[in-house]
Structure formats: C-alpha cells, structure tokens
Amino acid sequence: MKISAKKIAVTALLCALSMMLGVVESLLPPVIPALPFVRIGLGNAVIGLAVIILGAPYAITISVIKSVAVPLIVGNPIMAIYSLAGGVSSAVLTAILIDIRKISLPVTGILSATLHNLMQLTVAALMTSTAEVFSLSVPLFLFGAIAGFGTGTVQYLLIKALPEKALRL
Amino acid sequence: MRFASHTEKNITHYKKAPFLGVWDFVLLLALIFAATVALKYYIEPETGSVCTVYVDGEKVIETDLLTDSVTAIPGTHAVLTIKDGAAAITENDCPNKICMKTGFVGRAGGTIVCAPNKIVVKISGGGYFVTGVHK
Numbered sequence: 001m002k003i004s005a006k007k008i009a010v011t012a013l014l015c016a017l018s019m020m021l022g023v024v025e026s027l028l029p030p031v032i033p034a035l036p037f038v039r040i041g042l043g044n045a046v047i048g049l050a051v052i053i054l055g056a057p058y059a060i061t062i063s064v065i066k067s068v069a070v071p072l073i074v075g076n077p078i079m080a081i082y083s084l085a086g087g088v089s090s091a092v093l094t095a096i097l098i099d100i101r102k103i104s105l106p107v108t109g110i111l112s113a114t115l116h117n118l119m120q121l122t123v124a125a126l127m128t129s130t131a132e133v134f135s136l137s138v139p140l141f142l143f144g145a146i147a148g149f150g151t152g153t154v155q156y157l158l159i160k161a162l163p164e165k166a167l168r169l
Numbered sequence: 170m171r172f173a174s175h176t177e178k179n180i181t182h183y184k185k186a187p188f189l190g191v192w193d194f195v196l197l198l199a200l201i202f203a204a205t206v207a208l209k210y211y212i213e214p215e216t217g218s219v220c221t222v223y224v225d226g227e228k229v230i231e232t233d234l235l236t237d238s239v240t241a242i243p244g245t246h247a248v249l250t251i252k253d254g255a256a257a258i259t260e261n262d263c264p265n266k267i268c269m270k271t272g273f274v275g276r277a278g279g280t281i282v283c284a285p286n287k288i289v290v291k292i293s294g295g296g297y298f299v300t301g302v303h304k
C-alpha cells in the first residue's frame with residue numbers, strides 16, 4: 001500500500017463530504033421519533049466510493065472520524081455510540097462486499113444500510129433495556145433499504161461517469 | 170493491508186459491472202420476501218393489553234388497558250388517559266402538543282412520544298407481540 005499525497009487529499013475530501021451529509025441528516029427530523037439517535041446514515045454513502053478508489057482501511061478511517069465528529073459538531077455526544085456502532089459496522093460490511101466483487105453497488109447499499117440500522121437498534125435496545133424498539137423498526141428498515149439502494153445507485157453512476165484517470169489515485 | 174491492493178481490480182470491475190447481476194436478483198428477492206413478512210406483522214399487530222410510560226428513560230407507570238383511568242404522569246405536567254382499551258396523553262405543557270395530537274393508541278407496538286418533555290408511552294400486547302415477532 002502506497003500512501004500518496006493525492007490519496008490523503010481525497011480521503012480528507014470524502015471525510016468532509018461524509019461529515020457534511022451527516023450534519024445535514026441530523027438537522028432533519030428523526031425517522032423514529034421515539035429513537036431520535038437512530039439515523040439512516042446518509043454520510044455513509046461516501047464510504048462505498050472510498051472503498052473502491054482508496055481501499056478499505058481509508059474507508060473505515062473516514063467512517064470512524066465521521067461517526068465521532070458529527071455528534072460532536074451537532075452537540076449530541078451520546079449519538080456517537082449509535083453512529084460508531086452503525087457507521088463502522090456498515091463500513092466494514094461495505095468493504096467486504098465491494099472487495100468480493102459479487103454483488104452490485106445498489107444491493108451493497110441496501111445490505112449496508114440494513115446492518116447500519118440493525119446495529120443502531122441493538123444499541124438502542126441495550127441502552128433503553130427495551131427489546132420493543134425492534135417492533136418500531138419496520139419502517140426504518142424499509143426507509144433505510146430504499147435510501148441504501150439510492151446511495152448505491154449514486155455510487156454506481158459516479159464510478160461509471162468519472163474518468164478512469166480520476167479514479168486511479 | 171490486503172484490501173488496499175484491491176483498488177485497481179475494484180475500479181476495473183465496477184467500471185464494467187452491470188447495474189444488477191444474478192446474485193443481486195437472488196438477494197433482492199430474499200429481501201423483498203423478508204420485507205413482506207415483516208410488513209404483514211407490522212400492519213396487523215395484536216391489540217395491546219399493557220401500557221407503559223417512560224419519563225426520561227425511566228419507567229414511571231405500567232398499567233393494563235382494560236380498566237379506564239386518568240392518571241397524572243409523575244415528574245411532568247402531563248395526564249395519561251386510558252379509555253376503551255387505548256391510551257392517550259390528554260394534557261401536557263409542551264410547546265407543540267404533538268403528543269396530544271397523536272390521540273388514542275391501542276395497538277401493540279404503538280407509541281406516543283413527547284420529545285420536549287421526554288415522555289414515551291408504549292403499548293404492548295400481553296406476551297403476544299415481542300420484539301416484532303409473533304409467539
């Protein structure tokens with residue numbers, strides 16, 4: 001693995017982009033009002049792109065930084081627990097799925113979003129000691145799956161549209 | 170770092186990859202099936218039998234839905250009313266009154282949330298509807 005200045009610059013850029021999306025998302029009303037820290041994870045849309053052009057270690061680094069930074073920026077430190085559980089686990093899954101190159105980016109997006117929500121709900125269940133949070137979750141999973149498909153499609157289109165020179169760092 | 174060397178192959182692969190392949194259709198079918206089953210249980214939940222009220226995450230009231238009652242929620246200025254097997258927040262001092270506008274909730278899994286006053290009212294079925302799976 002060679003760490004070029006270009007790679008570092010692109011990592012910083014994607015990191016900023018994912019943080020920005022995360023902050024924007026935290027300004028929108030929560031999907032489940034009872035669980036305001038559970039989020040769809042728009043900021044994770046960047047992760048798939050990072051895995052392809054930078055590699056898994058970079059993508060997971062972006063995910064960790066974003067998961068800690070966004071809650072601090074919006075003034076919700078508790079949210080970091082949810083973000084880390086959801087964001088990092090889905091980043092790892094995204095990295096594995098992209099590296100095995102068997103399924104397409106939109107479906108990778110659906111699976112990652114589903115794991116993201118599952119981990120966030122597990123944290124919610126552990127923190128509130130109420131397993132009932134899962135019974136609230138059907139719309140969240142559906143919403144997340146659609147959002148994951150959407151972000152995966154954006155990644156698919158970006159990879160196709162961007163010139164190969166720009167992708168090889 | 171084994172993954173890093175994958176970037177070259179990944180870029181080549183995803184440059185040419187179809188929007189959806191065979192594996193994607195298999196997975197999508199499985200996901201649609203799972204979603205349909207989950208939705209069916211979500212849309213037709215059992216009638217609730219227990220009403221639990223949390224204030225700031227702490228359980229303050231647990232009552233059955235069969236007996237009508239009007240109770241002040243401890244630590245708040247809110248009032249919980251139980252009538253005809255359903256529960257509602259009928260009085261509160263929060264700014265937007267979203268909790269009161271929710272009205273009566275009687276289905277298992279139903280919730281009323283008052284975000285400003287950190288009140289959560291949860292309806293659950295007496296052991297019939299646990300963690301989203303019917304027993």
Ligand SMILES: [Zn+2]
Nearest residue numbers: 263267268283
């Ligand atoms: Zn209220």
